[in-house]
Amino acid sequence: MGESSVDSLYEQVRGALPPGSGGSAVSEPPVLRLIAPRIRVLALRTPTLPPAAHTNVYLVGPDAGPWMAVDPGSPYPDQEAVLDAALAAAGVSLGLVLLTHHHGDHTGGARALADRWGVPIAAHANTIRRLPKLRIERTLEAGEQVGGWTCVYTPGHADGHLCFEQPGFTIAGDMVAGLGTILIDPSEGDMSVYLASLELLLARPQSMLLPAHGPSIPDGHAKLREYIAHRLMREAxxxxxxxxxxxxxxxxxxxxxxxxxxxxxxxxxxxxxxxxxxxxxxxxxxxxxxxxxxxx
Ligand SMILES: [Zn+2]
Missing domain, CATH: 1.10.10 (Arc Repressor Mutant, subunit A)
Known part of the structure:
Protein backbone atom coordinates (compact mmCIF):
# COMPACT_ATOMS: atom_id res chain seq x y z
CA MET A 1 0.00 0.00 0.00
CA GLY A 2 1.17 3.47 -0.85
CA GLU A 3 4.33 2.14 -2.43
CA SER A 4 3.28 2.81 -5.98
CA SER A 5 3.10 6.22 -7.61
CA VAL A 6 -0.12 5.08 -9.29
CA ASP A 7 -1.68 4.53 -5.85
CA SER A 8 -0.80 8.10 -4.88
CA LEU A 9 -2.20 9.43 -8.20
CA TYR A 10 -5.47 7.63 -7.45
CA GLU A 11 -5.44 9.22 -4.00
CA GLN A 12 -4.84 12.66 -5.54
CA VAL A 13 -7.87 12.26 -7.81
CA ARG A 14 -10.08 11.04 -4.93
CA GLY A 15 -8.94 14.05 -2.89
CA ALA A 16 -9.84 16.46 -5.70
CA LEU A 17 -13.39 15.14 -5.98
CA PRO A 18 -16.24 16.83 -4.13
CA PRO A 19 -17.33 14.86 -1.04
CA GLY A 20 -19.84 12.13 -1.79
CA SER A 21 -18.73 11.62 -5.39
CA GLY A 22 -16.63 8.74 -6.56
CA GLY A 23 -19.16 6.04 -5.99
CA SER A 24 -18.60 5.05 -2.39
CA ALA A 25 -21.73 6.88 -1.25
CA VAL A 26 -23.89 5.03 -3.74
CA SER A 27 -22.34 1.58 -3.31
CA GLU A 28 -24.68 -1.34 -3.03
CA PRO A 29 -24.16 -4.12 -0.52
CA PRO A 30 -21.63 -6.59 -1.90
CA VAL A 31 -23.09 -9.72 -3.47
CA LEU A 32 -21.31 -12.84 -4.64
CA ARG A 33 -22.37 -13.13 -8.26
CA LEU A 34 -22.16 -16.27 -10.32
CA ILE A 35 -20.51 -15.80 -13.73
CA ALA A 36 -20.15 -19.52 -14.43
CA PRO A 37 -20.54 -22.53 -12.10
CA ARG A 38 -16.95 -22.22 -10.94
CA ILE A 39 -16.40 -18.48 -11.43
CA ARG A 40 -17.83 -16.06 -8.91
CA VAL A 41 -17.20 -12.39 -8.29
CA LEU A 42 -17.54 -10.06 -5.36
CA ALA A 43 -16.98 -6.29 -5.64
CA LEU A 44 -15.25 -4.96 -2.53
CA ARG A 45 -14.71 -1.31 -1.66
CA THR A 46 -11.08 -0.28 -2.28
CA PRO A 47 -8.95 2.87 -2.56
CA THR A 48 -9.09 2.93 -6.36
CA LEU A 49 -9.43 5.41 -9.22
CA PRO A 50 -12.83 7.16 -9.36
CA PRO A 51 -15.45 6.75 -10.72
CA ALA A 52 -14.67 3.14 -9.74
CA ALA A 53 -14.86 2.61 -5.98
CA HIS A 54 -14.57 -1.17 -5.86
CA THR A 55 -12.24 -3.92 -7.00
CA ASN A 56 -13.70 -7.24 -8.11
CA VAL A 57 -12.38 -10.28 -6.30
CA TYR A 58 -12.79 -13.30 -8.57
CA LEU A 59 -13.22 -16.65 -6.87
CA VAL A 60 -12.44 -19.50 -9.23
CA GLY A 61 -12.58 -23.21 -8.59
CA PRO A 62 -11.06 -26.24 -10.23
CA ASP A 63 -13.33 -29.27 -10.76
CA ALA A 64 -12.14 -30.61 -7.42
CA GLY A 65 -10.18 -29.10 -4.56
CA PRO A 66 -9.68 -25.66 -3.10
CA TRP A 67 -10.51 -22.44 -4.94
CA MET A 68 -8.36 -19.44 -5.82
CA ALA A 69 -9.07 -15.78 -5.03
CA VAL A 70 -7.80 -13.22 -7.57
CA ASP A 71 -7.03 -9.65 -6.41
CA PRO A 72 -8.43 -9.38 -2.89
CA GLY A 73 -7.62 -5.67 -2.88
CA SER A 74 -9.64 -4.32 0.01
CA PRO A 75 -7.69 -3.32 3.11
CA TYR A 76 -10.93 -2.53 5.01
CA PRO A 77 -11.95 -4.96 7.80
CA ASP A 78 -15.69 -4.66 7.04
CA GLN A 79 -15.01 -5.69 3.42
CA GLU A 80 -12.77 -8.56 4.53
CA ALA A 81 -15.64 -9.77 6.70
CA VAL A 82 -17.96 -9.65 3.68
CA LEU A 83 -15.47 -11.73 1.68
CA ASP A 84 -15.18 -14.30 4.47
CA ALA A 85 -18.97 -14.51 4.78
CA ALA A 86 -19.32 -14.96 1.02
CA LEU A 87 -16.73 -17.76 0.99
CA ALA A 88 -18.47 -19.49 3.91
CA ALA A 89 -21.92 -19.14 2.34
CA ALA A 90 -20.63 -20.62 -0.93
CA GLY A 91 -19.01 -23.51 0.96
CA VAL A 92 -15.75 -22.69 -0.75
CA SER A 93 -12.32 -23.35 0.71
CA LEU A 94 -9.34 -21.39 -0.48
CA GLY A 95 -6.00 -22.81 -1.65
CA LEU A 96 -4.22 -19.87 -3.29
CA VAL A 97 -4.37 -16.09 -3.64
CA LEU A 98 -3.48 -14.74 -7.12
CA LEU A 99 -2.49 -11.17 -7.98
CA THR A 100 -2.85 -9.65 -11.46
CA HIS A 101 -0.39 -6.83 -10.56
CA HIS A 102 1.10 -4.76 -7.74
CA HIS A 103 -1.28 -1.79 -7.33
CA GLY A 104 -2.70 -1.27 -3.86
CA ASP A 105 -6.33 -1.60 -4.94
CA HIS A 106 -5.52 -5.18 -6.04
CA THR A 107 -3.24 -6.27 -3.22
CA GLY A 108 -4.52 -4.47 -0.10
CA GLY A 109 -6.25 -7.50 1.41
CA ALA A 110 -4.06 -10.25 -0.02
CA ARG A 111 -1.80 -10.98 2.95
CA ALA A 112 -4.63 -10.88 5.47
CA LEU A 113 -6.75 -13.28 3.38
CA ALA A 114 -3.82 -15.62 2.72
CA ASP A 115 -2.99 -15.66 6.42
CA ARG A 116 -6.61 -16.33 7.48
CA TRP A 117 -6.59 -19.43 5.24
CA GLY A 118 -2.93 -20.35 5.69
CA VAL A 119 -2.39 -20.33 1.92
CA PRO A 120 0.30 -18.82 -0.34
CA ILE A 121 0.12 -15.78 -2.62
CA ALA A 122 1.26 -16.05 -6.23
CA ALA A 123 2.22 -13.32 -8.72
CA HIS A 124 4.59 -12.48 -11.59
CA ALA A 125 8.25 -11.83 -10.67
CA ASN A 126 7.94 -8.11 -11.57
CA THR A 127 4.97 -7.77 -9.22
CA ILE A 128 6.95 -9.46 -6.44
CA ARG A 129 9.90 -7.11 -7.05
CA ARG A 130 7.63 -4.07 -6.71
CA LEU A 131 6.14 -5.27 -3.40
CA PRO A 132 9.13 -5.88 -1.11
CA LYS A 133 6.96 -5.57 2.00
CA LEU A 134 4.38 -8.13 0.88
CA ARG A 135 5.42 -11.77 1.29
CA ILE A 136 4.56 -13.54 -1.99
CA GLU A 137 5.48 -17.21 -1.91
CA ARG A 138 5.05 -18.30 -5.49
CA THR A 139 6.25 -16.85 -8.80
CA LEU A 140 4.00 -17.25 -11.84
CA GLU A 141 5.50 -17.45 -15.32
CA ALA A 142 3.93 -16.48 -18.65
CA GLY A 143 2.05 -19.47 -20.03
CA GLU A 144 2.03 -21.35 -16.73
CA GLN A 145 -1.11 -23.24 -15.69
CA VAL A 146 -2.49 -22.48 -12.24
CA GLY A 147 -5.63 -24.29 -11.04
CA GLY A 148 -6.80 -24.85 -14.61
CA TRP A 149 -6.14 -21.23 -15.67
CA THR A 150 -3.40 -20.07 -18.05
CA CYS A 151 -1.24 -17.12 -16.99
CA VAL A 152 -1.11 -14.63 -19.89
CA TYR A 153 1.63 -12.04 -19.44
CA THR A 154 0.22 -8.60 -20.35
CA PRO A 155 2.60 -5.82 -19.22
CA GLY A 156 1.95 -2.13 -19.96
CA HIS A 157 -0.36 -0.86 -17.20
CA ALA A 158 2.08 -2.54 -14.83
CA ASP A 159 5.22 -4.45 -15.76
CA GLY A 160 4.19 -7.59 -13.91
CA HIS A 161 0.59 -7.69 -15.14
CA LEU A 162 -0.95 -11.14 -15.68
CA CYS A 163 -4.35 -12.10 -17.03
CA PHE A 164 -5.74 -15.53 -16.18
CA GLU A 165 -7.46 -17.37 -19.01
CA GLN A 166 -9.76 -20.35 -19.36
CA PRO A 167 -11.74 -21.23 -22.52
CA GLY A 168 -14.42 -18.53 -22.75
CA PHE A 169 -13.19 -16.35 -19.87
CA THR A 170 -10.27 -14.01 -19.21
CA ILE A 171 -9.71 -12.45 -15.80
CA ALA A 172 -8.42 -9.16 -17.16
CA GLY A 173 -7.14 -7.24 -14.10
CA ASP A 174 -6.47 -3.65 -15.20
CA MET A 175 -6.06 -4.33 -18.92
CA VAL A 176 -9.59 -3.04 -19.50
CA ALA A 177 -12.24 -1.64 -17.20
CA GLY A 178 -15.99 -2.19 -17.13
CA LEU A 179 -16.20 1.15 -15.34
CA GLY A 180 -13.85 4.15 -15.54
CA THR A 181 -10.51 4.20 -17.27
CA ILE A 182 -7.10 2.48 -17.24
CA LEU A 183 -4.19 4.69 -16.24
CA ILE A 184 -0.88 4.28 -18.06
CA ASP A 185 1.67 6.12 -15.93
CA PRO A 186 5.19 6.26 -17.38
CA SER A 187 6.81 5.67 -13.98
CA GLU A 188 5.28 2.19 -13.82
CA GLY A 189 3.70 1.57 -17.19
CA ASP A 190 4.52 1.84 -20.87
CA MET A 191 2.10 2.82 -23.64
CA SER A 192 3.81 0.84 -26.44
CA VAL A 193 3.94 -2.24 -24.25
CA TYR A 194 0.31 -1.76 -23.14
CA LEU A 195 -0.88 -1.53 -26.77
CA ALA A 196 1.11 -4.66 -27.62
CA SER A 197 -0.56 -6.49 -24.71
CA LEU A 198 -4.03 -5.40 -25.91
CA GLU A 199 -3.10 -6.79 -29.35
CA LEU A 200 -1.85 -9.99 -27.75
CA LEU A 201 -5.20 -10.51 -25.97
CA LEU A 202 -7.02 -9.72 -29.21
CA ALA A 203 -5.01 -12.44 -30.98
CA ARG A 204 -6.22 -15.03 -28.46
CA PRO A 205 -9.58 -16.78 -28.79
CA GLN A 206 -12.66 -14.64 -28.14
CA SER A 207 -13.66 -14.61 -24.47
CA MET A 208 -15.69 -12.75 -21.87
CA LEU A 209 -13.39 -10.26 -20.15
CA LEU A 210 -13.67 -10.17 -16.37
CA PRO A 211 -12.19 -6.78 -15.36
CA ALA A 212 -11.08 -5.70 -11.90
CA HIS A 213 -13.45 -2.73 -11.98
CA GLY A 214 -17.05 -2.75 -13.23
CA PRO A 215 -19.19 -5.43 -14.87
CA SER A 216 -18.09 -8.34 -17.06
CA ILE A 217 -17.56 -7.63 -20.76
CA PRO A 218 -19.23 -10.38 -22.86
CA ASP A 219 -17.66 -9.42 -26.23
CA GLY A 220 -14.03 -9.23 -25.20
CA HIS A 221 -12.65 -8.74 -28.69
CA ALA A 222 -14.94 -5.75 -29.36
CA LYS A 223 -13.78 -4.10 -26.12
CA LEU A 224 -10.11 -4.73 -26.95
CA ARG A 225 -10.57 -3.20 -30.42
CA GLU A 226 -12.33 -0.21 -28.84
CA TYR A 227 -9.45 0.27 -26.38
CA ILE A 228 -6.80 0.08 -29.09
CA ALA A 229 -8.75 2.56 -31.25
CA HIS A 230 -9.22 4.92 -28.30
CA ARG A 231 -5.50 4.94 -27.42
CA LEU A 232 -4.51 5.50 -31.05
CA MET A 233 -7.07 8.34 -31.33
CA ARG A 234 -5.50 9.98 -28.27
CA GLU A 235 -2.02 9.39 -29.66
CA ALA A 236 -3.10 11.18 -32.87
ZN1 LIG B 1 -3.71 -1.10 -11.56
Missing amino acids: KVAAALGASDASLNELVAIAYADTPRMLWPLAERVLLAHLAKLQRDGRAREGSPGRWSTP
Missing part, protein backbone atom coordinates in the same frame (compact mmCIF):
# COMPACT_ATOMS: atom_id res chain seq x y z
CA LYS A 237 -4.38 14.13 -30.78
CA VAL A 238 -1.08 14.29 -28.88
CA ALA A 239 0.90 14.13 -32.13
CA ALA A 240 -1.29 16.88 -33.64
CA ALA A 241 -0.79 19.07 -30.54
CA LEU A 242 2.99 19.06 -31.08
CA GLY A 243 4.38 21.95 -33.06
CA ALA A 244 7.77 23.00 -34.38
CA SER A 245 8.56 24.96 -31.21
CA ASP A 246 8.75 23.48 -27.72
CA ALA A 247 5.53 23.27 -25.68
CA SER A 248 5.15 22.46 -22.00
CA LEU A 249 3.11 19.52 -20.70
CA ASN A 250 0.52 22.01 -19.40
CA GLU A 251 0.10 23.49 -22.84
CA LEU A 252 -0.10 20.08 -24.52
CA VAL A 253 -2.67 18.70 -22.03
CA ALA A 254 -4.92 21.68 -22.68
CA ILE A 255 -4.96 20.81 -26.39
CA ALA A 256 -4.82 17.01 -26.46
CA TYR A 257 -7.17 16.58 -23.48
CA ALA A 258 -9.51 19.50 -24.18
CA ASP A 259 -12.40 16.98 -23.96
CA THR A 260 -11.37 15.85 -20.43
CA PRO A 261 -12.56 17.64 -17.25
CA ARG A 262 -9.86 20.04 -16.06
CA MET A 263 -9.90 18.37 -12.63
CA LEU A 264 -8.42 15.26 -14.27
CA TRP A 265 -5.63 17.06 -16.08
CA PRO A 266 -2.94 16.15 -13.50
CA LEU A 267 -3.78 12.52 -14.22
CA ALA A 268 -4.04 13.20 -17.97
CA GLU A 269 -0.55 14.70 -17.84
CA ARG A 270 0.87 11.34 -16.75
CA VAL A 271 -0.88 9.57 -19.64
CA LEU A 272 0.26 12.34 -21.99
CA LEU A 273 3.85 11.61 -20.94
CA ALA A 274 3.31 7.91 -21.68
CA HIS A 275 2.05 8.85 -25.16
CA LEU A 276 5.00 11.24 -25.70
CA ALA A 277 7.48 8.54 -24.71
CA LYS A 278 5.94 6.21 -27.29
CA LEU A 279 5.87 8.95 -29.97
CA GLN A 280 9.53 9.73 -29.21
CA ARG A 281 10.42 6.06 -29.65
CA ASP A 282 8.46 6.03 -32.91
CA GLY A 283 10.45 9.11 -34.12
CA ARG A 284 7.38 11.40 -33.99
CA ALA A 285 8.17 13.59 -30.93
CA ARG A 286 11.24 15.23 -29.44
CA GLU A 287 11.96 16.49 -25.91
CA GLY A 288 13.92 19.69 -26.61
CA SER A 289 14.55 20.67 -23.00
CA PRO A 290 13.26 18.78 -19.94
CA GLY A 291 9.43 18.80 -19.98
CA ARG A 292 9.17 20.67 -23.29
CA TRP A 293 8.17 18.83 -26.43
CA SER A 294 7.97 19.44 -30.16
CA THR A 295 7.90 17.58 -33.46
CA PRO A 296 11.33 16.07 -34.28
